[in-house]
Amino acid sequence: MAEQLAGRKVAFLMTDGFEQVEFTEPWNAVKEAGADVKLVSPIEKSVLGFHHTEKGDTFDVDLDIATADASEFDALVLPGGVVNADHLRMDVHAVAFVRAFFEQHKPVAAICHAGWILIEAGVVRGRNVTSYPSLRTDLVNAGADWSDEEVVVDQGLVTSRRPADLPAFIDKTIEEIAEGEHAGQTA
Numbered sequence: 001m002a003e004q005l006a007g008r009k010v011a012f013l014m015t016d017g018f019e020q021v022e023f024t025e026p027w028n029a030v031k032e033a034g035a036d037v038k039l040v041s042p043i044e045k046s047v048l049g050f051h052h053t054e055k056g057d058t059f060d061v062d063l064d065i066a067t068a069d070a071s072e073f074d075a076l077v078l079p080g081g082v083v084n085a086d087h088l089r090m091d092v093h094a095v096a097f098v099r100a101f102f103e104q105h106k107p108v109a110a111i112c113h114a115g116w117i118l119i120e121a122g123v124v125r126g127r128n129v130t131s132y133p134s135l136r137t138d139l140v141n142a143g144a145d146w147s148d149e150e151v152v153v154d155q156g157l158v159t160s161r162r163p164a165d166l167p168a169f170i171d172k173t174i175e176e177i178a179e180g181e182h183a184g185q186t187a
Contacts (some may be wrong), residue, residue: 004033004034004174005034005035005163005174006035007014007034008035008036008075008177009035009073010035010038010074010177011037011068011075011076011077012026012038012075012077012078012079013040013065013082013097013098014039014040014041014047014084014088015042015084015094015183016048016083016087017050017082017087018050018079018080018083018084019050019052019079019081019084019111019112019163020049020051022079022166023059023079024049024111025166026077026169027039029170030077030173030174033174035074035075035177038073039059039060039061039062040062040063040064040091041064042059042064042065042066042093042094044064045061046059046060049081050083056157065093065094066093068093068097070081070100070106071100071104074099074180075106075108075109076097076108076109077109077110077173078110078112078117078118079114080107080113081112084113085114085115085116088116095117095120095121096121097119098120098121099121099187101123102121102123102185103186103187105183105184105185106156106181107125107173107181108156108158108182108185110131110157110159111159111166111175112131112160112162112163113131113132115129115131116135119139122142125143126143126145127143127154127155127157128144128145128154129144129145129146129154129159130148130150130152130159130160130161131161132158133148150164150165150169154180155180155184156176156184156185157185158176165185168183
């Protein structure tokens with residue numbers, strides 16, 4: 001498994017308030033699979049994770065979202081967290097960055113509340129997705145076909161509901177990144 005993603009470069013996009021385990025477990029797994037991982041954020045130095053509502057650890061930012069270019073990456077992972085997702089969907093650079101991955105047919109993995117960013121980027125219409133249950137109506141209103149499953153994969157788009165789904169989310173994220181671009185992954 002250590003070479004499965006060798007040569008791949010994967011962006012993790014987040015800001016303060018992300019659900020820490022939804023970052024650390026996928027980050028470690030993707031890195032262990034051989035990918036070069038970068039933390040991208042609108043915050044310059046470090047971002048603060050959360051364990052539900054309790055403050056967690058800080059993590060160093062590798063790249064400012066304002067200068068990030070999706071063409072330099074092979075895939076994107078979007079950790080959840082209510083505050084994180086809400087702030088990112090209001091950041092024009094973050095929204096454009098997410099949309100660019102779809103325009104370039106690259107794999108995107110989003111868990112929990114990260115579905116809000118997908119909605120803002122205008123990339124869920126006609127797509128099969130899942131999310132934290134409270135986002136169901138938002139996703140359906142944006143044109144997505146929502147289902148209550150631990151992981152849903154649709155042409156390079158991987159979505160999951162919550163931290164308990166991380167094993168399935170990680171497995172499918174690595175699988176989709178390894179497969180590379182998907183013609184059906186569009187904006």
